[in-house]
Amino acid sequence: MLIGLLFWLLAGLSCGYAIVFGGKDGRWAAFLIIAAALMTIPAARVGRAWGSTEMAIFAVDSVLLFGFYGLMLASRRFWPIWITGFHLIAVATHFSTMLAPAFTPAIYRALESMWAIPIQLTLLLGVELDRRAAKRPLSP
Structure with a gap:
């Protein structure tokens, strides 16, 4: 419950900040x-309470990974690489439950959901660093 609350608070903060102050990459x-x-x-x-691989969540995470990958390829910024890497770890967690079905459900859920926090912090930091870089005068 606490992780869910932290996620939604951080999502509101980081995504709101990216929408208002971020460039095209931040908004995407x-x-x-x-x-x-x-x-x-x-x-x-749809799933079975993390008792086995959550295929519907795996599908959503896979689509998100492809979205982050496309953003990473189109961006001239460095932070989308980090976001994509963090989310790749989350997607790899799904594969671990496919290879080891006896994976503990609590660990699976924690490993799967915890990567959202570094992703959002990276978005927040990346947008802020982009803003600061845009304000600096170009050196001759």
């Missing part, structure tokens, strides 16, 4: 995060 990342979070709500109801 915010859109992807919000869309995936909203799609995860019904996807979580």
Whole structure:
């Protein structure tokens, strides 16, 4: 419950900040995060309470990974690489439960959901660093 509350607080802060102050990359990342979070709500109801691989959540996470990957390739910024890498770890967690079905459900859920926090912090920091870089005068 606490992680869920932290997620939504951080999502509101980081995505709101990216929408208001971020460039095109920040707004796209915010859109992807919000869309995936909203799609995860019904996807979580399809599964079996993390007792085995959550295929619906895996599908949402895979689509999000491809979205982050596209953003990373199109961006001239460094932070989308980090976001994509963090989310790749979350997607790899799904594969670990496919390879080891006896994976403890609590650990699976924790490993799967905890990577959202570094992703959002990276978005927040990346947008802020982009803003600061835009304000600096170019050296001759």
